[in-house]
Structures are given as C-alpha cells and as structure tokens.
Amino acid sequence: MENRVRSESRSTMEGVKFGSEAAVAAAGNTNRRALRDIKNIIGAPHQHLAVSKKPSAADAKNQGAGFAGHRPVTRKFAATLATQPANAPLAPIGSERQKRNAETAFHAPSDMECTKVSDDLSVQHLSDMDEMMTNELKEIDMEDSEEEVAPDIDSCDAGNSLAVVEYVDEIYSFYRRSEDLSCVSPSYMSHQTDINEKMRGILIDWLIEVHYKLELLGETLFLTVNIIDRYLARENVVRKKLQLVGVTAMLLACKYEEVSVPVVEDLILICDRAYTRADILEMERTIVDRLEFDMSVPTPYCFMRRFLKAAKSDKKLELLAFFIIELSLVDYGMLKFQPSMLAAAAIYTAQCTINGFKSWNKCCELHTKYSEEQLMDCSRMMVELHQGAAHGKLTGVHRKYSTFKYGCAAKSEPAVFLL
Structure with missing residues (x-):
C-alpha cells in the first residue's frame, strides 16, 4: 500500500x-x-x-x-x-x-x-x-393561475388565542370534508308513518321560541335541529312522542354546548307535564344510541361565523343573516342544501337585502368556495321564506327577530329582485 x-x-x-x-x-x-x-x-x-x-x-x-x-x-x-x-x-x-x-x-x-x-x-x-x-x-x-389564494382575514386576531389563527384553515377544511356526515336525506319524512313535514316545522318553530326564552347559545339551537333530523331519519316516531324527541334533543345539545344546562324538571314544565322525568331520560338513551353518540357535526352555525368574518359584516348584516337562516331551519325543503351552502346563501341574501342589489365579492367567494351562481337557487328560496315569515302559523322566528334585542331584522324588506 x-x-x-x-x-x-x-x-x-x-x-x-x-x-x-x-x-x-x-x-x-x-x-x-x-x-x-x-x-x-x-x-x-x-x-x-x-x-x-x-x-x-x-x-x-x-x-x-x-x-x-x-x-x-x-x-x-x-x-x-x-x-x-x-x-x-x-x-x-x-x-x-x-x-x-x-x-x-x-x-x-x-x-x-x-x-x-x-x-x-x-x-x-x-x-x-x-x-x-x-x-x-x-x-x-x-x-x-390555478390556485388563487384567499385574502387573509385572520391577521387582526393574531394575538387572540381563542381564534386559533395558526390552524383555523385546517379546522374549516375538516368541516367541509365532514359536513356530508351531518346531512340527512331530504326525503326521509316519506318513511315516517305517523308524522309529516308540517309537524316537524311546528316542532322546530316552537323549539326556537323555547331556545329564546331560556337564553341559550346559538350553537345549541342548530345542534338541536340536527339531532332531531338525524334521529327521525333513522327511527320511526309516533306523533305523540315528537315533542318528547324535540325537548330531549335540546337537552343533549345543551349538555354538549352550554356551560349551564337546564334541569329536566324545567323541560317537563315547558312540555306542560306531558312527559315524566323517566320518559325524557329514556328518550335520551334511545337518541344517543341511535346516533352512536356522534354529536360533533358541523352545523350551519359553524360556517356562519367564518363566512361573516370574510364578509366583514356589521351587526345589522349579522342579525339579518341569522334571521334568514333560522327561517331555513323551520322549512323542511331546505334540507337538500349542505350546511356550508345554507350559511353562504344566508349571508349573500342578507347583503342583497341591505344593499338593494346583488353583492358578493371575491373574498367571500374564495372563503366560502361558492360562486354567486351556485348560491342563487338557495338564496331565492330564502327570499320566499322571508316574504312569508310574518304570515301563517309558524311565526316564531319573525316574532323573535322583530324585537329590539335582535335589531328588528325581521322588518327588513325582502330582496324580491333576486326572484
């Protein structure tokens, strides 16, 4: 070597x-x-x-x-x-x-x-x-050219730990992927033998008033309606127990969302003692069993907060958008739309109602991922609901949003030009 x-x-x-x-x-x-x-x-x-x-x-x-x-x-x-x-x-x-x-x-x-x-x-x-x-x-x-970046709407909350700016986009991406799991068939009522869609509308309208009287969170109302629809889509219910399903669903939603949960005795009084404590607890076990304890679903409320932020909303726009989407909760025909589309269409309809013309900017389109054309069908149905909100038997939402607490949003003139 x-x-x-x-x-x-x-x-x-x-x-x-x-x-x-x-x-x-x-x-x-x-x-x-x-x-x-x-x-x-x-x-x-x-x-x-x-x-x-x-x-x-x-x-x-x-x-x-x-x-x-x-x-x-x-x-x-x-x-x-x-x-x-x-x-x-x-x-x-x-x-x-x-x-x-x-x-x-x-x-x-x-x-x-x-x-x-x-x-x-x-x-x-x-x-x-x-x-x-x-x-x-x-x-x-x-x-x-293919991937247009959505404008940053979270920089103002960089110091707010509750806004989770670091991964808020990932959270809403997960909501968009999983929102189909929270939807039900828009024709599930055809499998019910003793109830119909009008009875469902009466129940939801009454629960909105109960929710208002008990001063519960907005998330609780939307989760309550979601639990009711998912349970009715899986279980045949007789009409005398439909109200029991409603109050029990609200009890479950309160346990999931609220800090202070109403006691069972309060729900018994609300139902005019039509049910006992044992009835409510038994229905609670039945519902969670049929839903397999799945309460973590994206409701329209989840998307409303994000989309309102993208629209740079003020209090007037926010109250009017929530008035329109709560009208959609009562109507059985709105079940054919996904939660994210309901939220986006409610904000679009509210903007058009306030401005008096079609209003949907690029920032809203990129964050909601819906164009104006995609929202038009849902928005027209919401305008029709707005027109008839003060008439008929189901006026609970209109009365709620006619108060000063909710900015008298129900008294706004509907955007009939969208029809």
Whole structure:
C-alpha cells in the first residue's frame, strides 16, 4: 500500500507542477487513499469521449469559473435566470480549491485533445438547462393561475388565542370534508308513518321560541335541529312522542354546548307535564344510541361565523343573516342544501337585502368556495321564506327577530329582485 501511494504521488508530481504542502504531506501519509481512487481531478486518468454525471473541469471553464455541479432550479433561481441575457455567464458557486483545480486541469496536456468534445457537451448541457428552466417557469405560472389564494382575514386576531389563527384553515377544511356526515336525506319524512313535514316545522318553530326564552347559545339551537333530523331519519316516531324527541334533543345539545344546562324538571314544565322525568331520560338513551353518540357535526352555525368574518359584516348584516337562516331551519325543503351552502346563501341574501342589489365579492367567494351562481337557487328560496315569515302559523322566528334585542331584522324588506 505504501509503495502504491508513493508511486502514484511520484507520477502526479512529475505530470503537473504542484506546490501545495498539504498535497505533499498527503502523498507521504500511508493512511490516505490514492488520489485517483477518490477521483481527484489531479492525478486521475482522463477518459476521452466519456460523459460523467458531474460536469468536467473543461465544462466548468466554458460555463463559468467555479461551476461545481448542477444547481436545482428553484422558484427564486429560475426567476433570477429568466431576467439575465441568454449569453450571460452563470454565477460562480464553487469553492476556491475547486476553481484552482479546474484551472490546473484545463491547462493539462491530456485535456487539450478533448476540447472539442467538451465544447459540444457544454453547449448541450446549457441547452438542456434552458429547456428545464422554461418548463419550470411554465409550471410556476400554471400553479399561480390555478390556485388563487384567499385574502387573509385572520391577521387582526393574531394575538387572540381563542381564534386559533395558526390552524383555523385546517379546522374549516375538516368541516367541509365532514359536513356530508351531518346531512340527512331530504326525503326521509316519506318513511315516517305517523308524522309529516308540517309537524316537524311546528316542532322546530316552537323549539326556537323555547331556545329564546331560556337564553341559550346559538350553537345549541342548530345542534338541536340536527339531532332531531338525524334521529327521525333513522327511527320511526309516533306523533305523540315528537315533542318528547324535540325537548330531549335540546337537552343533549345543551349538555354538549352550554356551560349551564337546564334541569329536566324545567323541560317537563315547558312540555306542560306531558312527559315524566323517566320518559325524557329514556328518550335520551334511545337518541344517543341511535346516533352512536356522534354529536360533533358541523352545523350551519359553524360556517356562519367564518363566512361573516370574510364578509366583514356589521351587526345589522349579522342579525339579518341569522334571521334568514333560522327561517331555513323551520322549512323542511331546505334540507337538500349542505350546511356550508345554507350559511353562504344566508349571508349573500342578507347583503342583497341591505344593499338593494346583488353583492358578493371575491373574498367571500374564495372563503366560502361558492360562486354567486351556485348560491342563487338557495338564496331565492330564502327570499320566499322571508316574504312569508310574518304570515301563517309558524311565526316564531319573525316574532323573535322583530324585537329590539335582535335589531328588528325581521322588518327588513325582502330582496324580491333576486326572484
């Protein structure tokens, strides 16, 4: 091994004048590998007409001093190269030792014979890079055009830990993926033998009044209606127990959403003692069993808060939007729309009602992921509900939103121009 290293070092010193003391010390060190074994640019035999994975020293000289290898075409690097002239040399990115080795190897006699081959390889390499950069820039342009970024609406809540700005987008992406699980068939009432959609509407309208009297949270009302619909879609219920299903669903929603839950005796009084404590507790066990204890579902209320923020709403718009969507809770025909569409259409209808013309900006469209055309059918049905809110038997929502506490939102003129 020692003779081999010394012979290699001797041939290297004879072929090229090399004055580095570090190289001489390395030649005398028996623990070092031969220079050609580690493919050092000095001392290694040159293979004519051979193409290696890394560019040769001659390629580096022709393409620009210090070009030590293929640099990944990143977005920033591609944009920089695109602004440079076609014949501009590449910026040096190699180390000083690589530059010195490249210059030394370029003047070696063995490389003089393959200058023409190196030139051809250099031209071919540059043309390949030009094509690669062109394709990369095209891909960047396509990505930017296809994915339009929604405006930031959470920067104002950066200091609010309850707003969870860091992952609020992921939360609502999950809501959009899972909202189908909270929906029911819009024709489930056809499987009921003793109740119909009008009875359901009477029950929901009465529960909205109960919710208002007990001063419960908005989330509780929407979850109550969702529990009722999901249970009725799975279980056949007789009409004398429909009210029991309603108050028990509200009790379950209160346990899930509220801090202070109404006691069972209060619900018995609300039902005019039509049911006993044992009836309510038994119905509670039945409902959670049929729903498999699944109470974590995205309701329209979840999307309302997010979409109102995207619409930069004031109190007037917020109250009018909630008035419209609570009218939708009562109507059985609105079950064919997803919760996110109900929320977006309610806000769109409220904006049109206040402004007197169609109003749906790009920020609302990007955050709700619904265009104005997609919301039109749902919005027209909401306008019809608004027109008839003060008439008929189901006027609980209209009375609630005719009070000063709710800004007399029910007295707004409906946006009949949308019809």
